[in-house]
Amino acid sequence: GVARLQTQLPLKGQLIGQQTAMQSLGVKGAAGTQRQGTAIPVQAQRTAAVRSPVLLGEQLQGSSIATAPCRKPEHSARAVSTSVARILNEMSTGTGSKSYKSIAETPEWQALKEHKENEIDKLHLRDLMIDERRCMPLIKESEGIYFDFTRQRVTTETMELLLKLAEAAQLPKKIDDMFNGEHINSTEDRAVLHVATRARRDQKIMVDGRNVVPDVWEVLDKIKSFSDKVRNGEWVGVTGKPLKNVVAIGIGGSFLGPLFVHTALKTEPIAARASEGRTLRFLANVDPIDVARALNGLNPEETLVVVVSKTFTTAETMLNARTVRKWLIAQLGPESVAKHMVAVSTNLKLVKEFGIDPENAFGFWDWVGGRYSVCSAVGALPLALQYGFDITQQFLAGANNIDDHFRNMPLDQNLPVLMGLLSIWNVSFLGYPARAILPYCQALSKLAPHIQQVSMESNGKGVDIHGRPLGFDAGEIDFGEPGTNGQHSFYQLIHQGRVIPCDFIGIVRSQQSVYLKGEIVSNHDELMSNFFAQADALAYGKTPEMLRSENVPDYLIPHKTFTGNRPSISVMLPSCNAYTVGQILALYEHRVAVQGFVWGVNSFDQWGVELGKVLASKVRTSMHTSRTRNRMVLSSDGFNYSTTRMMNKYLEGKTQMLYPEGHDTFPVDLLPDSAY
Numbered sequence: 001g002v003a004r005l006q007t008q009l010p011l012k013g014q015l016i017g018q019q020t021a022m023q024s025l026g027v028k029g030a031a032g033t034q035r036q037g038t039a040i041p042v043q044a045q046r047t048a049a050v051r052s053p054v055l056l057g058e059q060l061q062g063s064s065i066a067t068a069p070c071r072k073p074e075h076s077a078r079a080v081s082t083s084v085a086r087i088l089n090e091m092s093t094g095t096g097s098k099s100y101k102s103i104a105e106t107p108e109w110q111a112l113k114e115h116k117e118n119e120i121d122k123l124h125l126r127d128l129m130i131d132e133r134r135c136m137p138l139i140k141e142s143e144g145i146y147f148d149f150t151r152q153r154v155t156t157e158t159m160e161l162l163l164k165l166a167e168a169a170q171l172p173k174k175i176d177d178m179f180n181g182e183h184i185n186s187t188e189d190r191a192v193l194h195v196a197t198r199a200r201r202d203q204k205i206m207v208d209g210r211n212v213v214p215d216v217w218e219v220l221d222k223i224k225s226f227s228d229k230v231r232n233g234e235w236v237g238v239t240g241k242p243l244k245n246v247v248a249i250g251i252g253g254s255f256l257g258p259l260f261v262h263t264a265l266k267t268e269p270i271a272a273r274a275s276e277g278r279t280l281r282f283l284a285n286v287d288p289i290d291v292a293r294a295l296n297g298l299n300p301e302e303t304l305v306v307v308v309s310k311t312f313t314t315a316e317t318m319l320n321a322r323t324v325r326k327w328l329i330a331q332l333g334p335e336s337v338a339k340h341m342v343a344v345s346t347n348l349k350l351v352k353e354f355g356i357d358p359e360n361a362f363g364f365w366d367w368v369g370g371r372y373s374v375c376s377a378v379g380a381l382p383l384a385l386q387y388g389f390d391i392t393q394q395f396l397a398g399a400n401n402i403d404d405h406f407r408n409m410p411l412d413q414n415l416p417v418l419m420g421l422l423s424i425w426n427v428s429f430l431g432y433p434a435r436a437i438l439p440y441c442q443a444l445s446k447l448a449p450h451i452q453q454v455s456m457e458s459n460g461k462g463v464d465i466h467g468r469p470l471g472f473d474a475g476e477i478d479f480g481e482p483g484t485n486g487q488h489s490f491y492q493l494i495h496q497g498r499v500i501p502c503d504f505i506g507i508v509r510s511q512q513s514v515y516l517k518g519e520i521v522s523n524h525d526e527l528m529s530n531f532f533a534q535a536d537a538l539a540y541g542k543t544p545e546m547l548r549s550e551n552v553p554d555y556l557i558p559h560k561t562f563t564g565n566r567p568s569i570s571v572m573l574p575s576c577n578a579y580t581v582g583q584i585l586a587l588y589e590h591r592v593a594v595q596g597f598v599w600g601v602n603s604f605d606q607w608g609v610e611l612g613k614v615l616a617s618k619v620r621t622s623m624h625t626s627r628t629r630n631r632m633v634l635s636s637d638g639f640n641y642s643t644t645r646m647m648n649k650y651l652e653g654k655t656q657m658l659y660p661e662g663h664d665t666f667p668v669d670l671l672p673d674s675a676y
Contacts, residue, residue, distance in 0.1 A: 100466050100468075102464060102468065102470075102471060102600060103165070103168065103169050103598060103599065103600050104470075104471050104472045105471075106165075106168045107168075108161065108164045108165040108167075108168040109165060109168075111161055111164070112158075112161050112162070112165060112425070112429055113429065115157065115158060115161055116429050116430065119155065119157070119158075120153055120154070120155070120158065120430075123153070123155070124564065124565045125151060125153060125539040125540065125564060125565050125566075125567070126539070126540050126541075126564060126565075128150075128153070128154075128155070129150060129151070129539060129540070134150075134155060134156055135150040137156070137159075138150045138152070138154075138159075140413065140415060140418070142405065142409070142413070142415060143401055143402065143405055143415075143583060144573075144574050144580075144583075145415070145571065145572070145573055145574075145580075145583060145587075146571070146572040147415055147418070147569065147570075147571055148569065148570040148571075149418060149422060149569050151535055151536075151538070151539045151567055151568045151569065151570070152422050152425070152426075152501075152567045152568075152569065153425075153426075153430060153565065153567050154422070154425065158425070159412075162421040162422070162424070162425060163411055163412055163421070165421070165424075165598065166411055166417065166421060166594075166598060167411075169597060169598040169600070170597075171411065171417070171594065171597050171598060172411070174597040175406065175407065175593075175597070178192050178193070178195075178593065179193075179195060179205070179407055180206065181193060181205060181206045181207040181208065181212075181367075184602075184604065185369075185602060185604040185605055186465060186602060187465075187602055187605045187607070188604075188605055190366055190367055190604070191207045191208075191367040192367060192369065192372075192604045193205060193207060193212070193365075193367040193368070194367075194368050194369065194372035194373065194375060194376075194589070195400075195403045196212050196213060196216055196367070196368075197216055197364070197368060197373070197375040197376040197380075197396075198375040198396040198397070198399045198400045198403065198582070198586075199213045199216060199400060199403075200213075200400060201213065201217055207367060212365070212367075215365075219362055219363055219364070219376075219377055220380065222362060223362060223377060223380050223381050223384050223389065223392075224384065224389040226342075226360075226362075226381075227381070227384035227385045227388070227389055228388075228389065230242075230243050230304060230385055231278075231385065231388060235339075236339075237301050237302065237303075237304075237332075237336070237339055237340055238301075238332050238333070238335055238336040238339045238340065239301045239332065241299075241301045241302050242302065243302055243303065243304040243340070244277055244278050244279065244302050245278070245279040245280075245281070245298050245299070245302050245303040245304065246278070246279065246280045246281070246303070246304050246305075246306060246382055246385045246386060247281050247282075247283055247294055247295065247298070247303060247304075247305050247306070247324065248280070248281070248282050248283070248305075248306045248308060248382040249282075249283045249284075249305060249306065249307050249308060249317055249320050249321050249324065250282075250283075250284065250306075250307070250308030250309065250314075250317055250344075250378065251284045251285075251314065251316050251317050252284075252370050252371065252453065253369070253370030253371035253372065253373050253374070253378070253453065254284075254308040254309070254317070254344075254370060254373065254378050255282055255284040255308075256371075256446070256449055256450040256453050257371070257373065257374030257378070257379055257450050257585075258282065258374055258378065258379040258382055258383065259282050259446050259449075259450070260374070260444075260446040260447055260449070260450040260585075261374060261379060261383060261395060261581055261585070262280055262282075262382070262383065262386065263443065263444075263445055263446040264443045264444055264446070264447075264576060264581045265383075265387060265391070265395075265443075265577075265578060265581065266443075267442075267443055267511050267512060268443065268511050268576060268577050268578070269511065270391070270577070271387050271391050271577075271578065274387045274388045274390075274391055275386050275387050278385075278386055279298070280382055280383075280385070280386040281294045281298075282294065283295075283320050283324070284316075284320075285316070286315075286316035286319055286320060288323075290320075291320060291323055291324070295324065295327060300327065300328050300331045300332055300336070300340070301331075301332065303328075303340060304340055304341075304342065304385070305321075305324050305325075305328070305340060305341045305342070306341075306342055306343070306344060306381055306382055306385075307321045307341060307342070307343045307344070307345070307354075307356070308343075308344040308345075308378050309321075309343075309344075309345055310345060310346055310347070310364065310370075311345070311346070311347050311350075312343070312345045312347040312350035312351055312354065313347070313350070315613075321341075321354070324341075325337060325341065325354075325355065328340050328341070334355075337354075337355035337356065338355065338356065338357050338360075341354075341355070341356050341360075342356060342360040342361070342362070342381075343356050343360065343361040343362070344361070344362045344363075344364065344376075344377045344378055344381055345361055345362075345363070346363050346364065346365075348361055362377035362381055363377065364376040364377050364378065369604055369606075371453050371454045371457055371458065371606075372454070372589060372604075374450075374585065375395075375396055375399055375582075375585075380392050380396070383395065387578075391578045392578070394577070394578035394579045394582070395578040395579065395581055395582040396582060397579060397582065398578065398579035398580055398581065398582025398583040398585075398586070399582035399583065399585055399586040400582070400586075401579075401582070401583060401586075402415075402416070402582075402583050402586035402587055402590065403586055403590075406586070406590045415587060416586075416587055416589075416590035416591045416593075416594055417590075417594050419569070419587065419588075419591040419594070420590075420591045420592070420593070420594025420595045420598070421594065421598070422569070423435065423476065423501075423591065423595055424595055424598055424599065426501045426567060427473055427474065427475070427476055428472050428473050428474065428599075430499075430567075431473070432499050432500065432501050432567075433473060433475075433476065433477055434476060434477040434478070434479070434498070434500045434501075435476045435477070435478055435500065435501050435502070435503065436479060436480050436486070436490075436494060436500050436501070436502045436503070437451055437478060437479070437480030437502075437503045437505070438480055438481070438482070438483055438486055438502055438503060438504050438505065438534075439480070439482050439483070439505040439506075440482065440483040440484075440504065440505065440506045440507070440527055440528060440530065440531040441482065441505065441506070441507045441510075441511075441576055442482050443511055443576050444482065444505060444576065444584075445481075445482045447480070447505075447584065447588075448478065448479060448480030448481065450585075451478060451480075451588045451592075452478040452479065452480075454588060454589060454592055455475075455476055455478045455588075455592050455595075456475065456476070456477070456478055457606050457608075457609070458592045458593075458596060458603040458604065458606075459474060459475045459476070459592060459595050459596050459599065459601060459603055460475045460608060461474065461475065461601040461602065461608075463601075464599070464600040464601055465600055465601060465602045466600075470599070470600075470601070472599075474595075474599045474601060480503075483504075483527065483530055483531060483534070484527065484530050487530065487534070491534070494538065494566070495537065495538065495562055495566070496562060496563075499565075499566050499567075500566075501566075501567045501568060501569075502534075502535070502538065502566075502567075502568040502569075503568070503569055503571065504531055504534065504535050504568055504569070504570045504571065505571045505572075505573070505584070506528055506531040506570070506571070506572045506573070507524075507572070507573050507574075507575060507576050508572055508573070508574050508575065509574060509575045510523075510524040510527075510576075511575075511576055531570075534568075535568045535570050537562065537564075538564065538566040538567075538568055539564055539565070539566065539567075539568070540562075540564045541561075541562035541563050541564020541565065541566075542560065542561060542562040542564070543561065544557050544558075544561055547560055547561065571584075618638070619639075619647070622637050622638075622639070622647070623647075625637075626647075626651060626657070627651070627657060627658060627659045628658070628659055630657050630658040631657075632648045632651060632652075633647045633648050633651070
C-alpha cells in the first residue's frame with residue numbers, strides 16, 4: 001500500500017441542460033460532428049465504507065484542493081472498493097485461480113487459433129484485397145474520420161470471431177465500468193476516469209457516489225481565468241513585464257502528452273495566430289543539457305514556469321524545478337518565485353514550502369493516470385497559456401467526441417474497439433510483437449513517442465489482473481516516425497525484414513499548402529502519394545515472376561523480392577487542428593484500454609517503473625558519499641563487481657572527484673567544460 005494524495009473539490013452550480021458537445025464546452029468553429037449530449041449512466045452509489053483508500057487530509061483554508069499527509073495506511077482497517085475486495089478475497093481463499101478463467105482458456109480464443117492455422121495462414125493479402133465484398137465492411141467512416149482496415153490479414157469470419165472474443169472478455173461491461181467510475185485499477189484501488197477531464201458541463205460522471213464533472217470544470221474555469229490574465233498582460237512578472245514565455249517542467253505523462261499536442265498545433269494557422277509572440281518549451285530530462293536547452297535565450301523577466309508534479313516529490317521534476325528557481329532568483333530576486341512559478345499539483349503544503357502561492361496551484365485527481373493526463377491541468381494549463389483557452393477547449397471537445405463514440409457505438413462499428421481487436425489479433429495470434437505509428441503529417445511527429453508510453457506502460461505486463469502469469473504474448477513494441485522521413489530510415493526492415501503492422505495516418509487538408517509552378521503535384525500531394533503507395537507495397541509486395549518480366553538479373557531477384565502480406569491500417573483525418581488532435585489522442589487511448597480489457601491485464605498501473613527508481617536512490621547515496629569523502633566506490637558499498645567498476649570509471653573521468661563548496665551553476669550558460 002502506498003499513501004496517496006487526492007484532490008477534493010466542492011460541488012458548484014447546477015448541471016446545465018443537454019447541449020451538443022462543443023456548445024456545452026463553449027467551443028466555436030470546431031470541426032467534426034455535433035452530437036446531442038448524453039449523460040453517462042450512473043453507477044449504483046457506494047456507501048462511505050467502500051470508498052477509495054486514498055488518505056484524505058483536512059481541507060486547506062481558502063483553497064478548493066485538499067491534501068493528505070504521506071503516511072503508511074493501516075491495511076487491516078482501511079476500506080476498499082467492492083471490486084478490489086472481491087479480488088482480495090479470491091486471493092486469500094484460493095478461489096481466484098479456480099474461478100477465474102484466462103481469456104486464452106476460452107473457446108473463443110481457441111476458435112481464433114484454429115481459424116488462423118486453418119484459414120489465414122493459407123491466404124495472402126493479394127487475394128484478400130481482390131474481394132470487394134470483404135473490403136466494404138472493413139472501411140469505416142465515423143466522426144469525420146476515415147478508417148481502412150482492409151489491409152489486415154482478416155476475413156469476414158475473422159472479424160466475427162474477434163467480436164465474439166470481445167464478448168467473452170466482457171468488453172462492453174468493462175467499458176461501462178470505466179465510464180461509471182468503478183475501481184477498475186484494482187492494484188491501486190482507483191477509478192480510471194481520464195474521460196472526465198474532457199467531459200461536457202452537462203455530463204454526469206460518478207466516482208464513489210459523487211459527480212466529479214463540476215470539480216473538473218472548476219479547475220478548467222480557473223485555468224481559463226489565469227491564462228486569460230497572463231495572455232492579456234493583466235498578470236505580469238516581478239519587474240512589470242508581460243510573461244510571454246512558458247517553460248513546463250514535468251516528466252513522463254506530464255511531458256509527452258502536452259508536447260504531442262503542442263507540436264501538432266504550432267503550425268496550424270488558427271493556433272499559430274493565437275500564439276503569435278509567445279513561446280512554450282518543455283523541460284523533462286534531469287540531464288542539465290535539457291535545462292540548458294529549455295532556458296537558452298529566454299529572458300527571465302518574461303518567463304513563467306509551470307511545475308507539474310501531482311505529489312510535488314518526483315525526483316527529476318523537482319531537481320529541475322529547483323534549478324530553474326535558482327535561475328529566476330539569481331536574476332530577479334526571491335520575490336520572483338511567486339510571480340513567475342505556478343504548479344499543477346495536489347500537494348499544496350509542498351507547493352507553498354517551495355515558494356509558490358497555493359492559490360496558483362491547479363489540481364487533478366488520483367483517478368487520472370499520468371500517461372492519460374494531457375486533458376487535465378497537466379496539459380490544459382500550458383496549452384491555454386500558449387494558444388488561449390478557446391483552442392484548448394476545441395482539443396478537449398475532440399477527445400470528448402471519441403469518448404462518446406467509444407461509450408455508445410456497437411462493437412462492430414466502434415473504431416477504438418476495432419483497432420484494439422485487430423492489434424490483439426496481430427500480437428497474440430499472428431505473432432507480430434511490434435507496431436509502427438506512421439503519421440504522414442509532420443505536425444504529428446510527437447504522436448508516436450506519446451502513444452509509446454500510453455501503450456507500453458499500460459499493457460507491458462507479464463501477469464493478468466489477478467496476478468497470474470499470462471499464457472500468451474501481450475503488449476506491443478511501439479515506435480514511429482513521420483513519413484516520408486521513416487521511409488528513409490526503417491522502412492527497409494518493414495518491407496523486407498520483420499513483419500511489423502503499421503498505422504498509416506494521413507491528412508486531407510494540410511496545415512500549410514504549397515504548390516510550386518512547374519511541379520506535377522503540390523508538396524502535400526507528393527507526401528500523400530507516398531501514404532497511399534506504402535500501404536499497398538506492404539500488402540502486395542513484388543514476386544520473382546514480376547521481377548523476371550521486368551528483365552531483372554537472376555542474381556538480383558532475391559534481393560528485390562518483396563513478400564508482401566504485411567498488415568496495416570490507414571486513417572485519414574479531414575485536417576490537423578485542435579479538434580482532430582483530440583480525436584486521435586482519444587482513439588489511441590481507448591484502443592489501449594480495449595487491448596488490456598480483452599487480455600485481462602491492468603492497463604492503468606505501472607509497477608514496472610518502480611524498481612529502477614529504488615536502485616537509483618541507492619546509487620545516489622553512494623555517489624554522494626564518494627564525492628564528499630573523496631573516495632571511489634568500494635566493494636563493501638553493496639554493488640556487484642560490474643556496477644562498482646562502471647561507477648568508478650565514471651568517477652575517474654571527472655575533472656575533480658571532490659565536490660567543491662556548493663554554488664549555483666546554471667546549465668543555461670552552456671559551459672564548454674563542466675567539472676560536475
